[in-house]
Amino acid sequence: MTDLLSRLPAIILDGVVLGLQFGLLAAGLTLVYGLGGVLNLAYGQMAVISAMAILFAVNAGVPILAAVVVGLITGGLLGLIFDQTLLRPIYRRQGEARVLLSLLLTLGVAFMVDGYLNWNDPTAGLTIQIGGGPIDVFGVPMRRGSIVGSAIVLAVFGLLFVFFRSTVLGRAVRSVIEDEEGARLVGIDPSHMLRIILVLSGVLAAVVAVTQSMIRPVTVTAGFSITVLALIVTVVGGLGSVSGAFLAGLILGVINTFATSEIGTFLSLIILLVAAAVTILIRPSGLLGVRE
Amino acid sequence: MLDVRQLAAGYQGNDVVHDITFHVDQGEAVMIIGSNGAGKTTLFRAMCGLSEPSSGTVVFDGADVTGEPAQRIVRRGFGFVPAERHLFPRMTVQENLALGAYPERPGAETMEVVFDLFPRLAERRKQHAGTMSGGEQQMLAVGRALMSQPRLLVLDEPTTGLAPKLAHEAYEALAALRDRGLTLLVAEQQVPLAMAFSERGYVLENGVISLEGTSEELAADPRVRSAYLGLS
Amino acid sequence: MTERFAEATGTSAVGGTEEHAAQALSALFVPIIAIGAVLALLPLWLGDSRVLMSVSVLGLAFAGYTVGFNLIFGSTGQLFLCVGALAGLGGYGAAIFADTAGLPVIVAILAATVVSSITGGLLSWIAVRRSLGVIFTGIVTLIFALAFHNLVLGLGDLTGGESGFLIESGRDTFLRSDAPAFYLMLALVLVYLVVHGLLRRSHVGWAFRALRDDEVAAELAGVDVARYRVLAALIGGAMLGMTGAVYGLTQGRVSPSTYDFAEVDVVVVVMLAFGGIGSLFGPILGAVTFTVINELLVDLGHLRLVPYGALIIVLFLWIPRGVIPTVGDLLRRRRSPPG
Numbered sequence: 001m002t003d004l005l006s007r008l009p010a011i012i013l014d015g016v017v018l019g020l021q022f023g024l025l026a027a028g029l030t031l032v033y034g035l036g037g038v039l040n041l042a043y044g045q046m047a048v049i050s051a052m053a054i055l056f057a058v059n060a061g062v063p064i065l066a067a068v069v070v071g072l073i074t075g076g077l078l079g080l081i082f083d084q085t086l087l088r089p090i091y092r093r094q095g096e097a098r099v100l101l102s103l104l105l106t107l108g109v110a111f112m113v114d115g116y117l118n119w120n121d122p123t124a125g126l127t128i129q130i131g132g133g134p135i136d137v138f139g140v141p142m143r144r145g146s147i148v149g150s151a152i153v154l155a156v157f158g159l160l161f162v163f164f165r166s167t168v169l170g171r172a173v174r175s176v177i178e179d180e181e182g183a184r185l186v187g188i189d190p191s192h193m194l195r196i197i198l199v200l201s202g203v204l205a206a207v208v209a210v211t212q213s214m215i216r217p218v219t220v221t222a223g224f225s226i227t228v229l230a231l232i233v234t235v236v237g238g239l240g241s242v243s244g245a246f247l248a249g250l251i252l253g254v255i256n257t258f259a260t261s262e263i264g265t266f267l268s269l270i271i272l273l274v275a276a277a278v279t280i281l282i283r284p285s286g287l288l289g290v291r292e
Numbered sequence: 293m294l295d296v297r298q299l300a301a302g303y304q305g306n307d308v309v310h311d312i313t314f315h316v317d318q319g320e321a322v323m324i325i326g327s328n329g330a331g332k333t334t335l336f337r338a339m340c341g342l343s344e345p346s347s348g349t350v351v352f353d354g355a356d357v358t359g360e361p362a363q364r365i366v367r368r369g370f371g372f373v374p375a376e377r378h379l380f381p382r383m384t385v386q387e388n389l390a391l392g393a394y395p396e397r398p399g400a401e402t403m404e405v406v407f408d409l410f411p412r413l414a415e416r417r418k419q420h421a422g423t424m425s426g427g428e429q430q431m432l433a434v435g436r437a438l439m440s441q442p443r444l445l446v447l448d449e450p451t452t453g454l455a456p457k458l459a460h461e462a463y464e465a466l467a468a469l470r471d472r473g474l475t476l477l478v479a480e481q482q483v484p485l486a487m488a489f490s491e492r493g494y495v496l497e498n499g500v501i502s503l504e505g506t507s508e509e510l511a512a513d514p515r516v517r518s519a520y521l522g523l524s
Numbered sequence: 525m526t527e528r529f530a531e532a533t534g535t536s537a538v539g540g541t542e543e544h545a546a547q548a549l550s551a552l553f554v555p556i557i558a559i560g561a562v563l564a565l566l567p568l569w570l571g572d573s574r575v576l577m578s579v580s581v582l583g584l585a586f587a588g589y590t591v592g593f594n595l596i597f598g599s600t601g602q603l604f605l606c607v608g609a610l611a612g613l614g615g616y617g618a619a620i621f622a623d624t625a626g627l628p629v630i631v632a633i634l635a636a637t638v639v640s641s642i643t644g645g646l647l648s649w650i651a652v653r654r655s656l657g658v659i660f661t662g663i664v665t666l667i668f669a670l671a672f673h674n675l676v677l678g679l680g681d682l683t684g685g686e687s688g689f690l691i692e693s694g695r696d697t698f699l700r701s702d703a704p705a706f707y708l709m710l711a712l713v714l715v716y717l718v719v720h721g722l723l724r725r726s727h728v729g730w731a732f733r734a735l736r737d738d739e740v741a742a743e744l745a746g747v748d749v750a751r752y753r754v755l756a757a758l759i760g761g762a763m764l765g766m767t768g769a770v771y772g773l774t775q776g777r778v779s780p781s782t783y784d785f786a787e788v789d790v791v792v793v794v795m796l797a798f799g800g801i802g803s804l805f806g807p808i809l810g811a812v813t814f815t816v817i818n819e820l821l822v823d824l825g826h827l828r829l830v831p832y833g834a835l836i837i838v839l840f841l842w843i844p845r846g847v848i849p850t851v852g853d854l855l856r857r858r859r860s861p862p863g
Binding site for chain 3: 122235267270
């Protein structure tokens with residue numbers, strides 16, 4: 001028992017680090033669903049492609065910071081491409097038909113990307129080294145990469161918060177999530193807002209790729225597991241809610257770290273899956289969700 | 293200001309309203325009356341761009357806006373308050389009103405004007421729209437539409453779900469707007485209220501306009517009296 | 525053409541004249557027998573190649589999976605993304621019942637089938653009780669599929685974990701030889717088609733069609749939507765489980781990748797979408813087509829996902845109803861032009 005207690009601080013801190021990653025990952029997915037009623041199952045692949053873009057830039061001799069910018073731009077571009085291509089037919093349907101079609105089409109894209117990348121170089125992975133020794137946090141030695149990565153995620157969440165609460169554009173986006181027709185009645189174009197959110201979600205995917213690679217390598221094989229994790233956290237947090245994603249991310253991150261350390265990897269993933277299933281069955285709107 | 297000619301609209305190929313022709317001139321207060329199911333909402337939604345008309349034209353201030361999506365029509369100085377209001381439930385009164393001015397930042401004076409018109413909203417600035425009563429929500433919906441300083445305000449059944457006293461108050465507010473020179477078009481089931489408020493009107497029955505005239509003419513018409521005023 | 529005839533006489537076969545009933549049944553059995561006869565010739569042609577025979581057996585397994593999925597999704601609109609998991613319950617169940625528990629092979633297969641069936645029914649019942657729409661049913665069943673996968677990996681002592689479960693039972697029987705295994709799987713698939721076909725022509729099939737077209741109207745008409753959904757899931761689950769069990773036993777080995785989402789579910793969805801969701805013979809067309817395509821592309825390895833992905837996109841954008849119904853529509857329009 002005391003053994004566990006002494007491990008607890010490390011578990012919780014690791015859980016928070018993981019949870020922040022989960023949260024930001026889910027934020028991108030949940031925004032797109034909340035705004036456009038579209039489920040993007042190629043989300044993990046977007047993160048992976050951004051990671052590969054950074055890798056490519058670094059290998060080509062580009063300094064790391066510029067390479068990261070390349071990655072972010074790649075993410076944003078992917079979102080834009082998605083909006084300009086697949087979304088056209090998807091947006092012609094409504095409600096359930098729209099979600100279903102988006103699910104299927106993005107799954108197709110995910111397969112194409114995954115198939116190519118894994119065939120091309122199955123071992124490719126992005127790692128961003130943050131130099132320097134471990135930093136002591138509440139008595140627990142944390143790797144610098146984890147600290148920097150987490151700090152970046154927190155900063156991005158802060159920016160998102162300010163954006164949605166205090167800017168005209170951010171409030172306009174929220175209004176479309178609240179009531180699409182109401183938004184149109186005040187002159188807001190929902191498809192324009194969706195385009196903005198898609199680009200944003202692409203950039204967020206890239207940010208996750210960057211921060212995650214500071215903690216552990218982001219490999220080409222990770223695509224689908226990233227998407228599944230994002231989906232689980234999104235469901236628990238509530239579709240359409242960024243704060244829900246943040247909260248659910250932290251909770252699930254800590255639970256996952258705890259379970260992995262005490263029980264085992266496979267079973268801890270099952271716990272996450274069960275959490276998502278239970279949420280759907282008992283409280284489908286999730287912790288803080290808007291759309292069901 | 294608003295010229296609608298031979299408009300037809302409906303759902304999935306079946307027209308609910310046919311051959312609708314009417315107009316609203318600057319400064320007028322015009323009503324379209326009819327019972328439930330006559331097609332008022334279908335007509336207004338098609339006119340204001342929430343749905344597409346199947347045929348006909350809508351001309352606003354000389355510009356052909358037929359089939360333009362709502363988000364563009366609204367930016368031309370055309371305000372629409374639908375029957376379901378479509379407020380933003382988890383945003384405050386203030387945020388709802390602020391968005392009414394989109395894409396501009398909300399002018400402080402405009403918001404004060406709205407609060408003067410609807411003092412109850414001023415008391416509830418920070419309240420979430422979803423928690424307000426029907427009457428307050430109606431006020432908020434009208435207030436939001438006013439934030440963009442429209443030249444024409446169109447309302448679909450503004451008294452939906454309102455108790456008689458509140459319905460009267462609503463029309464008092466609309467009358468105040470009319471007196472300030474705002475052009476108004478109202479679709480209404482509660483005919484006496486609409487008649488007291490407007491100068492001219494049209495009667496919509498089974499998807500077509502069956503009668504038109506000034507409020508006095510309509511009030512004197514025996515068909516209107518028996519069908520909508522409960523008089524013989 | 526069979527479909528048209530079936531649709532035309534399907535409902536009238538219920539309580540119709542004996543002649544009508546006989547016509548309707550022959551409309552069902554004749555194509556099934558024909559398909560069976562054609563496929564039965566396959567071993568004569570491929571018999572020498574162990575590889576090709578094994579591919580064919582796998583192809584038949586997929587046909588079985590797809591018929592089961594068709595019954596669940598095509599007939600009653602329940603998006604079950606756990607086809608592989610339900611088949612895996614059958615496969616691992618049979619392996620564990622036969623080897624670990626020592627039950628006779630046939631009993632093991634039946635027991636595993638029952639487990640799959642009940643699981644399918646349970647999932648359906650939960651979805652009905654919680655009024656889960658198509659998307660959430662899909663997500664919940666996907667969660668189940670992933671949980672099952674991880675459970676198999678996690679309970680290594682019971683299941684053999686990552687490396688799989690080598691099955692001793694049935695080792696020296698006919699199950700492990702190419703041709704008998706093929707004919708066994710073929711027989712299963714044909715039986716499934718008969719079951720599905722008979723269901724469609726019965727009042728059960730009428731209820732299925734009613735609730736798939738308009739759930740609310742069906743409820744009002746007195747159709748107990750819950751009961752028919754669960755029934756479809758029970759039968760479909762049984763088909764999936766039995767196929768998984770028999771397939772596992774013929775291969776002598778089951779592993780997590782045998783019943784993986786990416787290996788099974790995705791392929792089954794594509795097969796059914798191609799062949800025709802809800803059509804009786806769609807699964808056969810889909811299974812045959814994609815088994816052949818997969819074999820032709822086998823050298824591409826992981827790159828195969830690219831054409832599959834592209835095909836999913838093309839299919840769901842332009843031929844969402846699948847080949848058989850779309851062709852049926854075209855033929856119908858040729859014979860009686862709209863007017």
